[in-house]
Amino acid sequence: MRSETKNTILIIGGGLIGLSIAYEFARNKFKVEVLSKNRSESAGFVAAGMLATHAEGLEDELFIFGQQSQNLIPGWIKNIEQDSGIDCGLKKSGIVVPFENLKKLKKFKTYKYGKYLNQKNLKKEISGINTNWEHGLLFEQDGQIDNRRRLMRALERACSLHGVKFQEGADVKELILEQNKILGAKVLNATGEIKNILGEKVILCCGAWSKKVLKNLPIFPVKGQMLSIQGPENSIKRVLFGPNTYLVPRDDGLIVVGATVEDKAEFNQGNTPKGINQLQEGIKSLLPEALNWPQMEHWWGFRPCTPDFKPIIGKTQIVNLYVATGHYRNGVLFSAITSDIMFKLIQEKTLNNIETTFLKKFSFNRFEV
Numbered sequence: 001m002r003s004e005t006k007n008t009i010l011i012i013g014g015g016l017i018g019l020s021i022a023y024e025f026a027r028n029k030f031k032v033e034v035l036s037k038n039r040s041e042s043a044g045f046v047a048a049g050m051l052a053t054h055a056e057g058l059e060d061e062l063f064i065f066g067q068q069s070q071n072l073i074p075g076w077i078k079n080i081e082q083d084s085g086i087d088c089g090l091k092k093s094g095i096v097v098p099f100e101n102l103k104k105l106k107k108f109k110t111y112k113y114g115k116y117l118n119q120k121n122l123k124k125e126i127s128g129i130n131t132n133w134e135h136g137l138l139f140e141q142d143g144q145i146d147n148r149r150r151l152m153r154a155l156e157r158a159c160s161l162h163g164v165k166f167q168e169g170a171d172v173k174e175l176i177l178e179q180n181k182i183l184g185a186k187v188l189n190a191t192g193e194i195k196n197i198l199g200e201k202v203i204l205c206c207g208a209w210s211k212k213v214l215k216n217l218p219i220f221p222v223k224g225q226m227l228s229i230q231g232p233e234n235s236i237k238r239v240l241f242g243p244n245t246y247l248v249p250r251d252d253g254l255i256v257v258g259a260t261v262e263d264k265a266e267f268n269q270g271n272t273p274k275g276i277n278q279l280q281e282g283i284k285s286l287l288p289e290a291l292n293w294p295q296m297e298h299w300w301g302f303r304p305c306t307p308d309f310k311p312i313i314g315k316t317q318i319v320n321l322y323v324a325t326g327h328y329r330n331g332v333l334f335s336a337i338t339s340d341i342m343f344k345l346i347q348e349k350t351l352n353n354i355e356t357t358f359l360k361k362f363s364f365n366r367f368e369v
């Protein structure tokens, strides 16, 4: 067994949240190391990339968290793009939420933030939309980012150019504790060796797998299956967000279709006939002609969920151990604000009232009382 590196911000989990936090520290000249069990299982490579505070109908502190993150995202992405040289595909494309009747539309939590569309205008926004939908709300504030093909890679490259040390295939088996302090992590690496990796401050960002590393974290996986279709030239431009399915058009005509919400699937791998059928039914209910467009790819992943569907961000009872996990369906949206707050918290920078409230509402100890 060998010990390595001291004075490091040690990040466990190289998914979207881990990379976002690593980037924040690295660009502020910290020494950062990222331990990643399996890059390709990260939900960051799965998500549809919607930035959908309003279209998701978020409420209360999640709504404000989403809005504030959406405000940070343009500047955050500009930095990542400059540092990585990779365009992340950020687009304020607007998201259209269709409704069968006005009653449902008026009950929608974020109704007052949307622009009302009657059926004629709904058809103008989404040519070919199923005629079952008679009304719609257009959330022009919402948009998307190409997390799968661009943002994740851009973060990796930007981190790497800022000196972040990566270890792929590094499975953290346990945290090394001395009294109430973490010394680092015991890791089984890709070549089968067990090593102790040390860090001054340790941040746990293991997404849906977080509970495996810290047993009392109330995190469980919610599986989501996805597919993509290749649309013809000039197909939809806005995201179409139905009750069970959404269509997210990228610039190159690829349309990302999601997603199943399977809270009993545990970590069962793979697409299933039931899942793909459900997505196809969803396409038919939203944009029937798109059923004829070729399917390009099927994939799946695991959302990190908590009992109250809100993230867990901040300190733990162990003095130098922090967590940032449980972002469930909105981790892409929340990544900018999470990395910003985590950096300020760990560096003991002044937090404003709203940031302090987020840390209280999303604290780990809300589950321990």
Ligand SMILES: Cc1cc2nc3c(=O)[nH]c(=O)nc-3n(C[C@H](O)[C@H](O)[C@H](O)COP(=O)(O)OP(=O)(O)OC[C@H]3O[C@@H](n4cnc5c(N)ncnc54)[C@H](O)[C@@H]3O)c2cc1C
Residues within 6 Å of the ligand: 012, 013, 014, 015, 016, 017, 018, 035, 036, 037, 038, 039, 040, 041, 042, 043, 044, 045, 046, 047, 048, 049, 050, 051, 170, 171, 172, 173, 205, 206, 207, 208, 209, 210, 212, 213, 223, 224, 225, 226, 258, 259, 260, 300, 301, 302, 303, 304, 324, 325, 326, 327, 328, 329, 330, 331, 332, 333, 334
């Ligand atoms: C189908 C689907 C669609 C989604 N769509 C959207 C969307 O449109 N908009 C949005 O905002 N969000 C969306 N999300 C949510 C978003 O993807 C997640 O909230 C976000 O990726 C969580 O990031 P994370 O870093 O916590 O977890 P992940 O990105 O999953 O990363 C966790 C990483 O930790 C690593 N790890 C685990 N255990 C260990 C260990 N013991 N040692 C070392 N490393 C470990 C894993 O290998 C993994 O790479 C979607 C998610 C899914 C599944």
